[in-house]
Amino acid sequence: MEAVPLTPNGKVDRAALPAPDFAAGRSEYRAPRAGGESAVAAAFAAELGVAQVGADDNFFALGGNSLTATGVAARLRESTSTEVPVEWIFTHSTPESLAHRIETREAGRVENDGAGSAVAVLLPLRAEGSRNPLFCVHPAIGLAWCFTGLVQYVDNDRPIYGINSPALTDPDAHFGSLDDLARRYVREIRSVQPHGPYHLLGYSVGGQIAHAMAVQLRRDGDDVTLAMLDSRAPSEAAFDEEMPTAARLVAEFGGVELDEAESAMTAEQAARLLRAKGGLFALLTPDHLETLYRQYRDLVLGARTHRPSTLEGAVVAYFSAATDSTDDHDLDRETGAAGWREYIIGEIHEYQIPTSHEQMTSPQGLSVVGPLLDRHLNLADRERGVPE
Template identity: 30%
Template sequence: MTPELLSRSEVEDIVRGVWGRLLDTDVLPTDDFFEIGGDSLLVVEVLLELREHGLDLKASAVFKYPTPAALAQFVTETATPPPATVTQAPPALFLSADELWKTHRSTWQPNAPRCLFPLVREGRGEPLYIVHWGNDAGFVWSATSAWGSGRPVYGFEAPGFRGAVRPVTTINDMADRYLVELLEQQPKGPYHLAGHCHGAVVAYEMARKLRARSEEVAVLGMVKPSALERFVSYGWGLDEITRYRLESLAAQFGLTGDESLDEVFSRMRKEEWYDDRLGPQDLPRLQVQWSALALALHQYEPRPYDGPVLIVQDVKDRADTELNWLPVLPQAETLWVDHGVDLPRPTLRDPRVLELMRSKLAP
């Protein structure tokens, strides 16, 4: 049935059903998608499922009309959409990929900023190396530094996160870039690697490359790894992904488009997205960097790895993880965690995760 033949209540029921299944909760007509556990990445899955019901919507519709009632009225009465808080990122936040590539240097140049830096300098045994994707860095580093269980701990940040450097656009290139600095720091194994979220994918590829060099990888911890399900269109390039990213930020931080970069940065700092080594002027570059990393992840398909792996994953992502990861990980040990939707950044705050990581990494 086409949207023109659906009543508002029918569209509302479809939306509530899709959201309820994806978020594993009962959804009321007035529930805000982003307040009941939804996020920008899940919006794409919402759009795909709504399309199966004949509702072909853009991501901006969910951001502008984030309740089932508002979205249903928008669909059935497009000429007179319901009142809603219109969100929009400030124009200054957008930087095209062409402009960035013209004005920033390669991460492979000798004077480019380093990606590896110490989190815990003192300790015993081989270091733990943690790969992070690039945002929420301040919180992630404070949460994961304790994983080392007495070891020195180092962190990797993506090329382009600090300084006027172009991002890389494949997982393979990112792993190669990190390995240059890892091997300078520790020429021989055994190596202890861990990654969070999309950074877990990079840590995985680093482990594969080290084993191909006949090096020992004693521990590979993948905490809440990307489930490798698509979250952007396969036809999108960097600029399209960046615009989608900015729509997400506008919704998440309540932007109207009139804010200065200083105001946007202040709001993001309060949520521990960035630390004081970055400033408002870095925000446009960082969004393109995020887009490049998203594109890299979107193109990635894991090859088999027969070393020991510890996967800590949200139970809601179990099916995708079992489909996309476990078939290529014959020695994987898994911990499925379920926090509900009320705890922010739940996996990194879960004491079970800290205890498990520390037990695996004890010198």
């Protein structure tokens, strides 16, 4: 579509949107082999309501996300009598690759059964494709899992990588500033794409980090496309907000409801609660949770003291949360793209997204952000003469 249809109130006119065609970006159909591939394809189809799933179809490109991945794991547990960790669907997202992963465990050939690659600094959400990749920088929680839903909207020939906090695989990793962390992430993305143009996306505090990365890449002479999801620039005002407890973070990001008695739970208690609930966050150990809380605290404090350098010559898109947040404990920030005008020289394309800050990467949020982001990336490539 040339533009997203809006109602007179400026909200997305969903009634005017065409029905989604998840088959449009799929690989040429190849029937799954009998056995493991067929079992995985059947689980994908049942959970996503898709009539037919091929051996090479990507779960996230079909419309899957971290929530529906939990349902797939439960279905496979029943149909194969094998415990399938949800994180395997992140790193083995086709029936062929996931079936091979399951068969490898059954044969006794262990391939990193822990959280492992799901918390690696560079997490390939889709490694295949000939176009320049999209790199997605985590929010303050330090995990890039929230970006999985983008796979179904972004050109299927464009690789997508999430960037997780290094602290999850190296608890001793510490960074003195967001600029230091950005330098580490620039090294990471250059390991898979040595030269630009680069496409960066950051959510919340991740947008500040992505902006710092873009500044460094531009200084090196690389072209950059920067997209920011409600990543408001810090203001000069005092920060009086109380830092959330570890239990509150578990409740918010793990989708767990806590009563007052549980508000002071330990990391061990939180890990047990997440395991009981199931889902992707069930793979996190008490050590992971303690690291995530420290990471969150350090990133928020770092963001409060960060003063961005000026970015010039980049193509910039800013996605604003148009719905007021009911629990914005993040930062005292300027609203929308206006707060970044002094740090970005050039045009900022701003899009109003009908959701709250916390729901920007929810399935509903990404259903609006995803198509707009894909169009923005493709236009930037076209203007630079990058072959399609």
